Amino acid sequence: MPCFLFTYHAYGTWLPDRSEGYVQRKRGLLFQDVEMGRIYRHAMTADAVVFDGERQLVAIEAVLNAARCVDLTAHSIATETTHVHALVSWASEQRTWLQNRSSVKKAITLALQQGSDRKQWLSDSASRKQVKDRNHFAHLLHNYLPSHRGWKWDEQKGRYQ
Secondary structure (H helix, E strand, O other): OOEEEEEEEEOOOOOOOOOOOEEEOOOEEEOOOHHHHHHHHHHOOOOOOOOOHHHHHHHHHHHHHHHHHHOOEEEEEEEOOOEEEEEEEOOOOOOOHHHHHHHHHHHHHHHHHOOOOOOOOEOOOOEEEEOOOHHHHHHHHHHHHHHOOOOEEEOOOEEEO
């Protein structure tokens, strides 16, 4: 049964000039790059997004709705002002991780667009990390995701902060 941690970044966050560094597709985590940050900011077509408490709750509900629609099991969801994590699994072999990741992203975007004229809520791509084994799953579920500062949801507790 495939199990993944999908991460969706708010538009305009996690830019190269972050002190913690940034993530670049196919290259992974890179060190801070102030000049590249300037280039990225210049290329932005809208202001950066912040997921306040209300938007975090909207994103959580969107993940849960998407999970029901495409037959995913949502295990845990965690938010920050800059991103949303969704720990999900599925039994069917009919859909790939890419299709499931895209479905969840679309659901989050559509939910955030309700009552807003903003078009770009999330970064172009989302990251994915396949869960390796039961220990990795337990670490994500009991340590990593609960350590996030925003709203959270999990199978046992429901929604909490």
